Amino acid sequence: MLMTPKDRGAEAKLHYGANGFRVLRTGSHVVCAVSGQAIPLEELRYWSVARQEPYASAQIAAERMAP
Secondary structure (H helix, E strand, O other): OOOOOOOOOOEOEEEEOOOOEEEEEOOOEEEOOOOOOEEEHHHOOEEEOOOOEEEOOHHHHHHHHOO
């Protein structure tokens, strides 16, 4: 995806699916729903389809999903 200079540094808005995500608003990163850490899109590996939120690590995702 090509980003304009104004998109760099901006938070992206994504729709999370079972096998990937769709970009709704371009940007360079998303923010972890638990830690608040910025996650560059190229490093995003963990998210919840049901909650539509991203996570910075597998450990954070597992903790968030725990009952």
